[in-house]
Amino acid sequence: MNKKPLSSPKSSDSDVSILESQALSKQNAGQYKEAIELYKSLLKRADNADWQKALAQCYLQRALAFAAKGLVKEALVLWENYAQNAAPPHLALDRYIGWLLQTNNTAKVKTRLGQLTAQQLDEHYPELAALVGLLIITGKVDCLELLPKNAAFMTHLGFVQEALSAYRNNKLEDIEPALKKLPFRSAFRDFRTLMKAALLPPESIEQAQALLAKIPADSPYRQAGALLLAVTHNGAMLVNDLFQFTPQHIKIIVAAKNFNKKQLELLDILSKQKDRLSDKAKFNLAIQYQALFGADLAQHYCLAALSTYPAGQRDFTKHFGTINDFEAWRLKALSCERDRDYHDAEYYWKQAITVLKNQGAKGAFKIALIMRHIAVREETPEEAMIWIMDSLYADPDDRDSYIKILTYYERQQQETDAYKEWLDKSIQKFPNDVELLSLAIKAATRNKAFKKATQYAQALLKIDPVNTFAKQVLLTSHLAHARKLIKTKKFHLVEKELQRAQTITIGKRYQMQAQLMRGFFMFVAEDKKQGAQLIAESVQKLNDGLACAYFCVTLEALLLDLQPAPLLKALPPLAKDYWLSAQEITQLIKLIQQYADDDNASQALLHKALEKIKAVIKLSLKQQDYGEELLLSLCQCLDHIRHFELLTVCAKIAQPLWLKPIWMYYRVYSEAKGNPEKCSAIHSYRLQENIKIALEQKDQRTAALIGKFLEKYYESIKPKSSIFNSLFGNTDDDEDYDEDEDPMDALFGHLPDDLFDRLDLKVHELMKKNPPERMFKMLATAYLSNNVARMQKLFNDTPEILYAFLMLKAADDLGLDIDVTAEEIIECFKDQRPTSFPFF
Amino acid sequence: MKTPYELLAVTASSTDAEIKLAYLQLVKLNPPDRDQAKFQQLHSAYETIKNATEREKYALFNYPEADFNALLDQAFMDLQPSLMSADCFEQLLRVSIDDKIFLIGNPNKLRA
Numbered sequence: 001m002n003k004k005p006l007s008s009p010k011s012s013d014s015d016v017s018i019l020e021s022q023a024l025s026k027q028n029a030g031q032y033k034e035a036i037e038l039y040k041s042l043l044k045r046a047d048n049a050d051w052q053k054a055l056a057q058c059y060l061q062r063a064l065a066f067a068a069k070g071l072v073k074e075a076l077v078l079w080e081n082y083a084q085n086a087a088p089p090h091l092a093l094d095r096y097i098g099w100l101l102q103t104n105n106t107a108k109v110k111t112r113l114g115q116l117t118a119q120q121l122d123e124h125y126p127e128l129a130a131l132v133g134l135l136i137i138t139g140k141v142d143c144l145e146l147l148p149k150n151a152a153f154m155t156h157l158g159f160v161q162e163a164l165s166a167y168r169n170n171k172l173e174d175i176e177p178a179l180k181k182l183p184f185r186s187a188f189r190d191f192r193t194l195m196k197a198a199l200l201p202p203e204s205i206e207q208a209q210a211l212l213a214k215i216p217a218d219s220p221y222r223q224a225g226a227l228l229l230a231v232t233h234n235g236a237m238l239v240n241d242l243f244q245f246t247p248q249h250i251k252i253i254v255a256a257k258n259f260n261k262k263q264l265e266l267l268d269i270l271s272k273q274k275d276r277l278s279d280k281a282k283f284n285l286a287i288q289y290q291a292l293f294g295a296d297l298a299q300h301y302c303l304a305a306l307s308t309y310p311a312g313q314r315d316f317t318k319h320f321g322t323i324n325d326f327e328a329w330r331l332k333a334l335s336c337e338r339d340r341d342y343h344d345a346e347y348y349w350k351q352a353i354t355v356l357k358n359q360g361a362k363g364a365f366k367i368a369l370i371m372r373h374i375a376v377r378e379e380t381p382e383e384a385m386i387w388i389m390d391s392l393y394a395d396p397d398d399r400d401s402y403i404k405i406l407t408y409y410e411r412q413q414q415e416t417d418a419y420k421e422w423l424d425k426s427i428q429k430f431p432n433d434v435e436l437l438s439l440a441i442k443a444a445t446r447n448k449a450f451k452k453a454t455q456y457a458q459a460l461l462k463i464d465p466v467n468t469f470a471k472q473v474l475l476t477s478h479l480a481h482a483r484k485l486i487k488t489k490k491f492h493l494v495e496k497e498l499q500r501a502q503t504i505t506i507g508k509r510y511q512m513q514a515q516l517m518r519g520f521f522m523f524v525a526e527d528k529k530q531g532a533q534l535i536a537e538s539v540q541k542l543n544d545g546l547a548c549a550y551f552c553v554t555l556e557a558l559l560l561d562l563q564p565a566p567l568l569k570a571l572p573p574l575a576k577d578y579w580l581s582a583q584e585i586t587q588l589i590k591l592i593q594q595y596a597d598d599d600n601a602s603q604a605l606l607h608k609a610l611e612k613i614k615a616v617i618k619l620s621l622k623q624q625d626y627g628e629e630l631l632l633s634l635c636q637c638l639d640h641i642r643h644f645e646l647l648t649v650c651a652k653i654a655q656p657l658w659l660k661p662i663w664m665y666y667r668v669y670s671e672a673k674g675n676p677e678k679c680s681a682i683h684s685y686r687l688q689e690n691i692k693i694a695l696e697q698k699d700q701r702t703a704a705l706i707g708k709f710l711e712k713y714y715e716s717i718k719p720k721s722s723i724f725n726s727l728f729g730n731t732d733d734d735e736d737y738d739e740d741e742d743p744m745d746a747l748f749g750h751l752p753d754d755l756f757d758r759l760d761l762k763v764h765e766l767m768k769k770n771p772p773e774r775m776f777k778m779l780a781t782a783y784l785s786n787n788v789a790r791m792q793k794l795f796n797d798t799p800e801i802l803y804a805f806l807m808l809k810a811a812d813d814l815g816l817d818i819d820v821t822a823e824e825i826i827e828c829f830k831d832q833r834p835t836s837f838p839f840f
Numbered sequence: 841m842k843t844p845y846e847l848l849a850v851t852a853s854s855t856d857a858e859i860k861l862a863y864l865q866l867v868k869l870n871p872p873d874r875d876q877a878k879f880q881q882l883h884s885a886y887e888t889i890k891n892a893t894e895r896e897k898y899a900l901f902n903y904p905e906a907d908f909n910a911l912l913d914q915a916f917m918d919l920q921p922s923l924m925s926a927d928c929f930e931q932l933l934r935v936s937i938d939d940k941i942f943l944i945g946n947p948n949k950l951r952a
Contacts, residue, residue, distance in 0.1 A: 072942075102942035131942065138934045167926040198929050202922060224936035231924065231932075235913030248935050256928045257918065266915060282908050292915040301911055304904035334903040369897055 016045060027054060032062040056086035064092065072099045093120075094128035101131070101141065113143050118151035122187075129153055129187035131220045137164065137191070156186045163195060175199065190221035198228055205232050231256045242267065243274050262292055279309040287319050295320075307335050326355040336752070342377040344752030349374055368395030381408055399433065402426040406439050419443070427456075432463050441473045450477040450484075471506040478504075479517050486517075487560055491525040512542045516552075520560060523567065536570035545584035546574050547613045548591060555595055555609035564612070574613070580620040582630055588617075589637045596641055606641045618649050628658050635666050644673045661690035662702040669709060676712035684713055743828040747804055747820050755816070762810035763803065779805045782812070783822035794826065801829045844885035844898065852899075856891050863890075 023038035039055035042048065063078035079096045090096075093112070100109045113132070121129050133153070135141040137160055147154060159181040166174035179192045186192075193211050200208035209232055215225040230241040230253050238257075242250050250271065254264060266289050273281065283305045290298040299320045306312055316323075323331070333348035349370050356363030356370075371391035378384040385408050388401045406426060409419035423443055426436050437460040444453035454477045460470040478501035485494045498521065501514040515538040523531025535556075539549045549571055557564040580588065592610075595601040601609075610617075626634075631654045638647040651666035664686055672678040679687075687706050694703040748756060770778060780791040783805060794801050804825045811818040845851060848862045863886040872879040889895045924932075 098942045134933070134937065138930070138937060140934075140937060164926070164930070167929065170926075194933075195929070198924050198932075201924065202918070221936070223938065224933050227932050227936055228924075234918050235916050236909035238916050239912050252928070252932050252935050256924055256932070257916075258922065259916075263916060270912075277908070279906075282906075286908075286911055289911075289915065293911045294914055297911060297914055300904055301906055301908070304906035307903075308906065330900065331903075334901065338903055365896065366900060369893075369900055373897075373901055 016042065020051070023051075023054065027058055030061070032058040032065070036062070052085050056082050059085060060091055064095070067095065067099060072102050075099055076103065076105075094125035097128055098131060101135065109141065110143060110146055114146040116148060118148040118153075121148060121151045121153045126185075126187060127218070127220075130190065133157060133160070133187045133191065134220045137161070152183075153187050156182055156188050160188050160191055167195070172199065190215050190219045190225075194221050194224055194228065197225075201232055208232050227253060239267070239270055242271055262289065266292060279305060280311070283309050283312045283315070287315060290319075303331070307331075307338070326352050329355065337377070341752075344754070345377070346374055347750060347752045347755070364394040368392070368398065372398075372401065381411075384408075397429070399430055399436075402429065403435060403439075406436070410439065410442075431459070434460060434464055434467070437463070438469060441470065445473060445476070448480075450481050453477050454481075468506065471504050472510070475501050475504045475506060475510050475513070479513060482517050482521070483556075483559060486521055486524050489525075491521070494521050494525070509542065512538050516542060516556065520556060520562075524560065524562070528566070532567050532570040535567055540571070543584075543591075544587050545580060546572060547578065547580050547616055548584055548587050550574055550612050551588065551591060551609050554612050555601060555605060558605045558608060559601060564609075568612070574616065576615070577619065578616045579624055580617060582624070582626055585620070585626060585630055585634060589633050592637050592641060603641050607643060610643060610646070614646065617646060621649055621653055628654065632662065639666075639669070639674075642674055644670050660702075661694035661697070661699060661706065664690045665702060665706050665709070669705075676709050677716040679709070679713050684710065687713075743825075744800065744804065746828055747825060748807060748818070751818060755818075758814070759807050759810045759816075759818070762814060763806040766806055766809060766813075775802070775806075779809060782809060794829070798829045801825060804829070844888040847882060847885040848889070850889075852895070859886065859889060 019038055019042050023035050023042060026032075026035035026038060035058045036055060039051050039058065042051050043055065059078050059082035063075045063082060066072075066078060067075035076096070076099050079092065079099070083090050097109065097112045100112060116125075121132075132141070132143070132147075133156075136144060136157065144157075159178050163175045163178035166172070166178060175195070179195060182188050182192050193214055197208040197211040200211070209229060212225045212229045212232075215221050219225075227245070227249055230238060230245070233241055238253075242253065245253070250267075254267065259267065266285070269285070270277075277285075283302055286293060286298045286301045286305070293301070302312065302316050302320065303323070306316060329348045329352035333345045333352060336342070336345035336348060353367050353370055356367050368391040371387045371394065375384040375387035375391070378387065385405060388404055392398065392401055402422070402425070405422050406419065409416060409422060412419070420443070423436075423440055426433075427440055430436050437456050441453050441456040441460065444450070444456060453473055457470040457474040457477065460467055461474070464470070478497050482494050482497040482501065485491070485497060498514055498518050501517070502511060504510065516535060519531050519534035519536075519538055521531070522534055535553060536549075539552050540546075543549045543552060550568060553567050553571065554564040557567050592606060596603075596606060621631075631650055635647055635650050635654070638644075638650065647666065647670035651663060651670050655663035655667045657663075668679060668683040668687055672683070687710055691703050691706040691710065694700075694706060748759075751759070766775070776791045776795070777788050779802075780786055780788040784790050791805075805822070808818070808820055808822065808825065811820075845854075848859060848866060850859050850862050854862070863882060866882050867879065870878045870882060887894070888898050
């Protein structure tokens with residue numbers, strides 16, 4: 001490009017400097033179009049090298065911006081304008097050639113490629129070299145003779161052609177050596193990766209995929225890599241890949257995969273629909289292409305798809321036959337469960353059980369599993385237990401069911417005979433089960449059946465010799481038995497019992513308990529002074545503080561019907577300003593719990609024993625700074641033995657300190673002495689506020705405690721039924737009674753909603769078709785041995801009975817077993833008062 | 841989603857011992873400290889089918905899933921995959937060339 005030499009700007013024009021600064025500002029702001037106009041205008045006024053340079057830059061930037069938008073032709077013109085205004089070497093020449101290639105401007109391509117030097121091709125324009133390389137090997141551009149012969153590019157191209165030739169001639173062993181000659185910085189680097197990957201399948205698919213991932217996103221070989229990657233895929237992944245490609249691409253991939261006619265046909269349908277296939281379309285494809293999917297898989301798919309495409313039922317039956325009864329009920333039940341409709345699910349499971357019952361022993365295990373499955377969904381533990389117990393008839397060896405039943409009964413407030421019965425059954429069934437033996441020990445201890453507890457503990461220790469729980473129980477049993485023997489003055493047996501207790505290796509503390517009992521034995525049976533001394537020594541060793549020692553001695557004495565005073569004299573005096581340490585409070589809690597649970601000490605005895613140390617506990621609570629956790633444990637313990645006096649003190653101190661719902665609860669609860677009836681209105685409001693706070697803080701336990709208390713409180717303040725109400729009816733109780741006794745509910749409440757609706761529809765159909773007289777006759781014939789008069793009388797007594805009979809008739813006409821008989825209908829309506837006619 | 845049998849690469853007729861072995865081998869390859877989610881998936885699969893009772897429960901209470909991808913996996917599985925021919929490779933290279941390929945170079949990296 002020959003340009004005339006430029007002179008310096010003529011500064012005479014005053015506007016020039018303004019224009020110049022405007023042009024520069026537009027250029028800096030990326031507004032190249034405006035900048036170009038301004039520079040052109042400036043250059044009309046004067047020749048200026050800087051302005052021309054700036055103009056060239058603006059053209060270049062604008063060209064690049066157009067290219068980025070895909071406007072290649074515009075980019076080409078702008079780059080050429082740039083080249084006219086800038087001295088060589090020109091920037092972005094490689095991109096310009098790329099645009100020329102894209103617009104198929106062969107003449108200019110050839111000119112520009114012919115001007116490239118070896119250095120430019122090998123070093124300056126690697127992207128262009130890679131592109132030209134790909135275009136040459138695919139025969140898209142014939143420019144080989146134009147390129148510099150001395151370029152490394154040419155040598156590398158030779159290696160590539162050598163590899164391709166070996167590939168074409170099936171000399172696979174020659175490919176690798178040819179590719180190896182290509183250096184890392186070659187323009188054909190990605191070609192090498194691609195070809196290597198193409199040769200790896202079918203043996204090393206994963207390796208091929210790893211290689212293809214190495215091709216950079218801006219490489220001209222990237223698209224070929226993506227196509228080859230799709231070839232390495234199978235199944236759903238391949239189909240999803242194909243959705244991303246053009247028909248031309250897909251054609252190559254399916255050719256590489258050697259798909260058969262059926263596969264191609266299916267692929268064609270899928271690629272037309274892409275990922276917009278409806279449930280119906282998928283269902284039909286599964287049936288239509290069974291040969292490809294496999295009959296089993298297609299059937300499995302269609303069966304599952306029926307839940308979202310129920311209209312396919314007829315086609316399913318046509319192609320795969322009818323589903324067996326059990327499977328049909330099972331799927332219905334699972335479908336209901338999926339919709340969280342557990343009521344209907346239970347109905348369908350019951351139908352499935354009925355089918356299984358006909359299969360004898362084969363179906364028994366399944367029945368048991370279904371029953372246990374239903375139990376999990378039941379709303380109340382009582383209903384769940386009935387299912388679990390029933391399941392044991394079908395599968396009597398399920399240990400977990402026994403445990404669940406026992407746990408359920410154990411949680412009941414009062415121990416029932418049923419619990420003992422189930423415990424005996426369980427132990428008989430699983431005599432060596434640690435968990436069951438532990439439950440049996442606990443039950444025997446609760447019932448003061450020490451001999452039985454000892455037997456179970458010994459059995460447990462035979463299985464698990466280091467079981468601490470069994471050892472504790474054994475020791476407690478021996479001590480309790482020793483206490484009983486001392487009390488009944490069977491002194492000759494006491495020593496043996498104490499020795500048994502002392503042989504149990506469980507720790508020093510427990511040994512000391514045996515020693516304490518020996519002290520009492522000595523005090524009662526042998527030497528009072530020596531006995532009192534032994535008691536004092538052991539009780540102090542056993543406890544961390546004097547308050548606990550006082551409590552312990554007092555309670556033990558009370559349990560033996562002894563006066564505590566003489567024994568307490570042997571202990572150091574308990575000062576009035578004695579403070580219990582946090583450690584001693586912890587121990588006191590443990591002691592109270594131990595005596596209340598293990599030794600079954602009555603509340604009265606526990607309160608009496610606490611009486612001695614009550615004052616020091618109160619003082620300590622007021623003076624000492626115990627942590628919240630410790631005070632909470634103490635409150636729970638005092639609540640357990642219902643010692644409201646100390647509980648009030650504890651809660652009063654804690655509540656203002658921590659301001660938590662639990663403390664407000666204990667404060668109100670203790671002041672009402674655990675009796676909601678004694679709760680004041682203001683306190684009930686406070687609890688209402690605190691239950692909200694507890695729920696906000698996700699403190700479910702406190703929320704439950706407050707909720708239970710408030711429930712009883714509201715019950716206690718509910719006005720009792722007035723005489724007026726009881727005389728003239730319309731009481732709430734009456735409404736409840738009606739609801740509970742609704743015979744329609746009792747008869748048909750177990751039916752799933754959809755079945756009920758179906759029957760209801762049929763009932764209305766029957767009513768439309770038959771006038772009342774014919775209806776009575778029809779029902780009497782079907783259910784009352786043709787006794788039309790009886791039918792009429794039943795109807796006159798309670799018109800609703802007609803609807804119930806029609807429901808039965810509808811079920812029979814539809815061939816459905818709804819587990820309701822005519823006798824049950826009559827029985828259900830026997831004591832009903834007449835109500836309004838249901839549908840006349 | 842894969843079934844527990846597919847996850848552990850066992851069949852419904854596999855024995856307890858076979859299932860346990862398959863599970864342990866997979867856990868060895870996917871220990872919890874490497875991929876907690878994968879380990880959890882394997883563990884949960886094993887718990888679901890570890891013995892006859894659990895397998896029976898799974899068969900009874902697992903709602904069959906309508907997995908269309910499973911059908912596609914079956915239909916487009918390479919039964920006899922073969923080496924790609926040179927002709928196919930060259931065609932693949934040829935069809936891979938489109939307008940995007942010419943967008944070469946980084947506009948921020950201009951070279952004369």
